Amino acid sequence: MKYIVCEEPGKFELKEKEAPVRKEGEALLKINKVGICGTDLHAYAGNQAFFTYPRILGHELASTVLEIDENPQGIKAGDNVIVMPYVSCGKCVACRAGKTNCCTNITVLGVHGDGGMQEQISVPANILLPAGNLSDDEMAIVEPLAIGAHAIRRADVQEGETVVVIGCGPIGIGMMKLAQVAGAKVIALDMNDDRLKYAKEEIGVDYIVNVTDNPVEKVSEITGGDLATAVFDATGHKGALEAGPDYMAHGGRYVLVGLSKGELTFLHPKIHAKETTIMCSRNATIEDFEHVVNVLNSGAFPTSSFITHNVDMTEMIENFDSWLKPETGVIKATVNF
DSSP, rough: OEEEEETTTTTTEEEEEOOOOOOTTTTEEEEEEEEHHHHHHHHHHHHOOSSOBBBBBOOOEEEEEEEOOOOOOOOOOTOOEEEEEEOOOOHHHHHHOOOOOGGOOOOOOOBBOSSSBBEEEEEGGGGGEEEETHHHHHHHHHHHHHHHHHHHHHHTTTTOEEEEOOOHHHHHHHHHHHHHTTOEEEEEEEEHHHHHHHHHIIOOOSEETTTTTHHHHEEEHHHHHHHHHHHEESSSOHHHHHHGGGGEEEEEEEOSOOSSSSSSOOOOOHHHHOOEEEEEOSSSHHHHHHHHHHHHHTSSHHHHHHHEEEGGGHHHHHHHGGGGGGGGGEOOOOOOO
8 A cells, every 4th residue: 555654854755565454453444535734744844842753644534444343433344434643541640530632651643653644544443433424524624623622622711702812724723713613702813914814704703913913902902901811822833822921811811732842931920910821732532523523514614715725645745845835825735545
């Protein structure tokens, strides 16, 4: 079977190898489509945390079951399935508390172990969810939307509150829509006017603010001086991460979803005065995946405009560099396998 491997930063290769043999407790899957996410882009660029090479990337997967044992989910051969790509130990302190998303021994497909950029893959059967009537496109975006769903749930976003989401990339856009589903008003921040236009016209956010144009003042004006009761960073950029509390109301929550490799610095008196709750949001749990499936089934998310680029496996390598460039207009790229 064919597969694509990132041999080292900046270098992909299309190769062939034997198809995997399914082990007991695993399911053999045919990969139909793979979504390209920030983790893949950062891994290719050589600035992804927790990463080693060579690595088969890909953890946003649309797949069909080829082989599987009898299982509690009732999944059988021929079913389309969503892969929750976080393999947890089930025994550590986090897993015992139901926080499998931050298992102390977690292995994420395509990050800590090889992922789905291959025609077939064998994975633990207990990380699969029935896809029902979802299309390949919808299956391939469940995981990134679940990242956003987890952050929204972690912050306990309430109906009627006003939130700021910094970064109109795929994760940020997902959070914006899911915050709206939770009943919040959304202020989108970015420095790219095209991304902001997308957030306004396709996602329907309430307000857009370009961060190059007095953003704190603009957020203050929008909120009548209160600022936002919850702020989410979806950039992973050091400067943006450190500026996040500036948009937050007194008594608010600041949620770090984007991941930076370095140290962050906050002025303690400033965050102390607001009695800031700072929390990180990592990966997602089964509840988040199920919520996203329901949202997609409801038709509330604009999948067709969200996926801006799509190529076949044999064309991915020649196109990948362009997906790193904002001027190409990419929001979500996908690859057909």
